[in-house]
Amino acid sequence: RTLDGVAENSSLRHSNYFYYNCMTGHFLRDNCPSYLVEDNFNKLKAGMIDGLEVVTGTFMDELKARKYTKVILMDHLDWMDNETANGVA
Numbered sequence: 001r002t003l004d005g006v007a008e009n010s011s012l013r014h015s016n017y018f019y020y021n022c023m024t025g026h027f028l029r030d031n032c033p034s035y036l037v038e039d040n041f042n043k044l045k046a047g048m049i050d051g052l053e054v055v056t057g058t059f060m061d062e063l064k065a066r067k068y069t070k071v072i073l074m075d076h077l078d079w080m081d082n083e084t085a086n087g088v089a
């Protein structure tokens with residue numbers, strides 16, 4: 001989907017914080033990722049973020065280790081070659 005399609009089919013100001021942030025350089029209080037909503041952000045500041053683990057390796061190595069029960073990939077497959085993407089699937 002191109003930016004034209006997003007602009008034609010959604011409200012950047014009210015419902016598409018990804019593109020709004022790209023275009024303006026900031027998020028809005030009523031249109032932002034859930035971790036930036038005030039209550040959630042306060043939970044992170046209070047220590048919830050301490051459970052976050054940053055891994056500097058490849059996704060495939062982590063997947064093969066079967067260390068996690070859930071992962072969020074979003075557009076990561078877009079950046080993989082077909083062979084690697086098919087291996088993840």
